[in-house]
Amino acid sequence: MRIRMGHRAVVASVSVSAALAAGCGGTSGSAAKAPPNVTNGVVSMTLDGPVSSYDPTQASTFQDSVALAALYDTLVAFDPSGKLVPGLSDTWKSTPKTATFHLRGGVTCSDGTALTGAMVAASLNRLFDPATKAPLVRQAIGPGNSAKATSTADSVTITMAKAWSDLVPGMTGPFAGIVCPSGMKDPSSLRTKSAGTGAFVSESQVTGSSYTLTRRPQYAWGPAYAAQTAGEPPKKLVLKVVDDENTRANLTSTGELQIPSFTSNAWDRFKSTGGITVRTSPQSDTMLVFNETVGHPTADRGVRLAIAQALDRSVLNKVQSFGSGELISSLGRPSYECFDSGSNALVPKYDAAAAAKALKGVKLQVIGTNILAAARPTTRSCPRCRRLAPPRRSARWTTRRGCRTCSAARTTGTSRSSCTATGCRASCRSGSSSCTTRRRRASTSARRTTRRRRGPTTRPRPARPKRSAPR
CATH class of the missing domain: 3.40.190.10 (Periplasmic binding protein-like II)
Incomplete structure (x- = not known):
């Protein structure tokens, strides 16, 4: 089952082009100062x-x-x-x-x-x-x-x-x-x-x-298009x-760019600028695809329905495309052959309460662009002593540095594995062979490293007995 979240645009679901009047004709009538016009017939536009x-x-x-x-x-x-x-x-x-x-x-x-x-x-x-x-x-x-x-x-x-x-x-x-x-x-x-x-x-x-x-x-x-744009x-x-969209906006303000495209709201500054036309253009779709292989939670139709009910597409449009995206009601556009205008009824309605009830206790793994959660967690606790890591290092500390308080990563056998984040210490206590092997290998590696650092051991030679001169 697929659920398409209906907006069409680049990355953040909206691509906005600001074109100078000299290149495309027309003015906005705004009192704000317009950037310099196109000179010598040269038009510059941005690429991603x-x-x-x-x-x-x-x-x-x-x-x-x-x-x-x-x-x-x-x-x-x-x-x-x-x-x-x-x-x-x-x-x-x-x-x-x-x-x-x-x-x-x-x-x-x-x-x-x-x-x-x-x-x-x-x-x-x-x-x-x-x-x-x-x-x-x-x-x-x-x-x-x-x-x-x-x-x-x-x-x-x-x-x-x-x-x-x-x-x-x-x-x-x-x-x-x-x-x-x-x-x-x-x-x-x-x-x-x-x-x-x-x-x-x-x-x-x-x-x-x-x-x-x-x-x-x-x-x-x-x-030959029916509504061909006028102009030379x-x-x-x-x-x-x-690459940087703020740089694009600055270059547009100085007249060095005539056709910039934006996927963020950096184009807001041109809403009141004379001589610039802002247009939204559909570019790409965002889809939610479920893995229906037997054994996965999403093989259950009820789980798939609940996930769809948990997504408020209108809010997603505001977050991802600043409200300029298009909510898709069909797998195709109205101009496509065999377009079915009634397919919009198949899209589940937003119902957070029903989704929470159906998904209670269900463990899900989401693979893809993260647009719904915060970009970085503020804290993460140590699986052993439950102390919180510093926010600045919260994304990596359990897998690379370990907990400063209890040194959980060194205790479980490796400072670069994911076992501290998945409760490996509890498995070690229960005699897990894999954890025991990791601990043994890490211990051996630590001893070898110690010996190399110390270098060869030297012992003082015993003093030789003195010999008397022959008579």
């Missing part, structure tokens, strides 16, 4: 981390997707409402095992080469090839599946070994970006140089710090790796 490669098949991170979306085109695309729209193909049709895409004309690669059906098929076959080891290929053709692309002069057909209903939507991912012949000839060059049909081409980079992309003036194709596209796009 470095771009690993300009090779679409090797894309695996969010920052890879941002760069690849500017450098490469895909056969189809999603518009902001989740609807499929034309990309490199203007029409398509599909069956459970195949999909045929008719290519639009007039498309060229960044080196000026006209795009053909054979080039598209070659790029897709490289993606499907197991030797390529594309980490996200299963999103296109499904897990454990295989596919092959064939072509005519103006179309390409993908045929899979097994049926997969998400083949066409899978072609929207950045990993399905079409690589041109120059990149196909030397795939290793894609680590630092792009070879696509996208609106931008790679110009330069400072690895791990910034990536500069230049717009192609001849670019006149690409997805930037001449250059500079992707900057800025």
Whole structure:
């Protein structure tokens, strides 16, 4: 059973972009002073981390997707409402095992080469090839599946070994970006140089710090969105790796960043700043997944229901996304095919009393991001003398240093094991073989260490008897 806690966003469940008016048009009418406008057509935006490669098949991170979306085109695309729209193909049709895409004309690669059906098929076959080891290929053709692309002069057909209903939507991912012949000839060059049909081409980079992309003036194709933003596209796009969000906010205030993204509430300072538009964008989901293997508490449906009742999703939204997230009522968005609007009734209602009653005495282990509890416990008691550890060292003292009062860690046999935190001393008293072995080994190790530190022992030689001289 899965329970999806309904918010879509990056990490803290909200990604907020602040875009300057010169880049996107429009003003907020606020009296607060606006940062400097875009100059020379250069727009800077932030990345959460470095771009690993300009090779679409090797894309695996969010920052890879941002760069690849500017450098490469895909056969189809999603518009902001989740609807499929034309990309490199203007029409398509599909069956459970195949999909045929008719290519639009007039498309060229960044080196000026006209795009053909054979080039598209070659790029897709490289993606499907197991030797390529594309980490996200299963999103296109499904897990454990295989596919092959064939072509005519103006179309390409993908045929899979097994049926997969998400083949066409899978072609929207950045990993399905079409690589041109120059990149196909030397795939290793894609680590630092792009070879696509996208609106931008790679110009330069400072690895791990910034990536500069230049717009192609001849670019006149690409997805057509119903609500296309008005304004002149930037001449250059500079992707900057800025980890700290307060630094991002400061750079935005001084005009050095035009499109920063935030997962915290650092964007609050721009609510009253003129010339800046703040928008929330869904990015990712948080899910609660239960291990239903026999022997686990969550194999019991009643326990799973109680855990779901113990979670107040509205409070979670405030904690994790500062109230800007979206509570999901279905496994898909309303724009998805086969969307069921009635599935919201299946989400258990918050009921702390019922959850406490059902979970009384149940021991649970939670694996994943800790967003519900304090980041660090204030105290932890010694399992032997019950004295409290200093708060500053509360997270590690039982496993590394032991209790200063009773030296519990040394008594139980090892200062780096978890036995002091799990009541090992009680097991030692009852004759546990494992604890006895630990104590014996630790004792032997301690004696050897002592001898090495003392060094060799020297004894005074007995005095030799004096000999009388011969007569």
